[in-house]
Amino acid sequence: MPRFFCPEDASTVLRAGAEIELPPETARHVQVLRLQPEDTITLFNGRNGEWAATILRMGRANVAVRVEQHHAIEREAPLExxxxxxxxxxxxxxxxxxxxxxxxxxxxxxxxxxxxxxxxxxxxxxxxxxxxxxxxxxxxxxxxxxxxxxxxxxxxxxxxxxxxxxxxxxxxxxxxxxxxxxxxxxxxxxxxxxxxxxxxxxxxxxxxxxxxxxxxxxxxxxxxxxxxxxxxxxxxxxxxxxxxxxxx
CATH class of the missing domain: 3.40.1280.10 (SPOUT methyltransferase, trefoil knot domain)
Structure with a gap:
């Protein structure tokens, strides 16, 4: 499943059930991969786990998704x-x-x-x-x-x-x-x-x-x-x- 970094701000918060527009950089990356509505992707905010998400709409410069289930998955090395x-x-x-x-x-x-x-x-x-x-x-x-x-x-x-x-x-x-x-x-x-x-x-x-x-x-x-x-x-x-x- 394609993975995308999605930095959060006041208008873009990753939580189950939320419908959000992806930040411009993330949206461009989705468009470059030629993904389509109803495709499933993975989003992460760089801090805590990852979310499944479904693409709802794709415009010329924007991508809207519905955030699905959160997965508290960590893949960090045991030694910092x-x-x-x-x-x-x-x-x-x-x-x-x-x-x-x-x-x-x-x-x-x-x-x-x-x-x-x-x-x-x-x-x-x-x-x-x-x-x-x-x-x-x-x-x-x-x-x-x-x-x-x-x-x-x-x-x-x-x-x-x-x-x-x-x-x-x-x-x-x-x-x-x-x-x-x-x-x-x-x-x-x-x-x-x-x-x-x-x-x-x-x-x-x-x-x-x-x-x-x-x-x-x-x-x-x-x-x-x-x-x-x-x-x-x-x-x-x-x-x-x-x-x-x-x-x-």
């Missing part, structure tokens, strides 16, 4: 993993966001690090955030997640290191230093009760000063082995290992 990533250049960040959402990331914080190739002005940073959040929405629609992970606005790494002090007690920074503790050892030794904050660098990794600053603020250095992984591959490899271990 937050990613803080030095933004890789070109379309690689798009790919990273898509796959991170599929793998269960609880949130994604893009970072501007010393070795970052991608540089964003304020206006472009806002557009990029909206673009990446759209990719996260599409990934949730595809993979079945009913909770939408936020993609935060890009920020300098030094600001993030001062900001991240929170309830996240388990913090790891991906390090190119092969003397760092291997992920396999962490997987065997940790009791997997979240949340976890995972910090990784851009192309070339974090600078020695950035890694030192992370270690000084409670991060533990983590090695993924002797091979050098791309900036978009390393955090996904660690995320996959952590979430799959938690499912076991």
């Amino acid at each position: 993993v937050h990613l803080a990533v030095g933004m890789p250049a070109n379309e690689r960040m798009d790919w990273l966001v898509e796959k991170a959402v599929e793998l269960g990331a609880a949130s994604i914080q893009p970072l501007l690090a010393e070795r970052s190739v991608l540089r964003l002005s304020a206006d472009r940073a806002l557009k990029k955030q909206m673009h990446w959040q759209g990719i996260a929405i599409a990934a949730c629609e595809q993979c079945g997640r009913n909770r939408l992970p936020p993609v935060h606005a890009a920020r300098p790494l030094q600001d993030f290191q001062a900001w991240h002090q929170s309830s996240v007690q388990r913090r790891f920074v991906l390090s190119l230093d092969t003397d760092s503790q291997p992920l396999s050892r962490v997987l065997m030794s940790q009791e997997f009760e979240g949340p976890v904050l995972l910090l990784s660098g851009p192309e070339g990794g974090l600078s020695p000063a950035e890694e030192k600053a992370a270690l000084a603020t409670g991060f533990h250095a983590l090695s993924l082995g002797p091979r050098t992984l791309r900036a978009e591959t390393a955090p996904l490899a660690a995320l996959a290992a952590l979430t799959l271990q938690a499912f076991n």
Whole structure:
């Protein structure tokens, strides 16, 4: 059954029996798929479960549906993993966001690090955030997640290191230093009760000063082995290992 993200506002509230008009973005998506009245779809608001819905009417720019039964289905990973990533250049960040959402990331914080190739002005940073959040929405629609992970606005790494002090007690920074503790050892030794904050660098990794600053603020250095992984591959490899271990 086709799935669509349906953000709620005062005029669009998902509840059984309600007849609503879908928000413009959602309506366009329904129309692109050439769905017809009486077709059944699934709607989710990004917070709590999903609803079956039946298409009632389709106009040139609007789609009306009747909301049916609510299903309190959760498909979240047992371990809450937050990613803080030095933004890789070109379309690689798009790919990273898509796959991170599929793998269960609880949130994604893009970072501007010393070795970052991608540089964003304020206006472009806002557009990029909206673009990446759209990719996260599409990934949730595809993979079945009913909770939408936020993609935060890009920020300098030094600001993030001062900001991240929170309830996240388990913090790891991906390090190119092969003397760092291997992920396999962490997987065997940790009791997997979240949340976890995972910090990784851009192309070339974090600078020695950035890694030192992370270690000084409670991060533990983590090695993924002797091979050098791309900036978009390393955090996904660690995320996959952590979430799959938690499912076991």
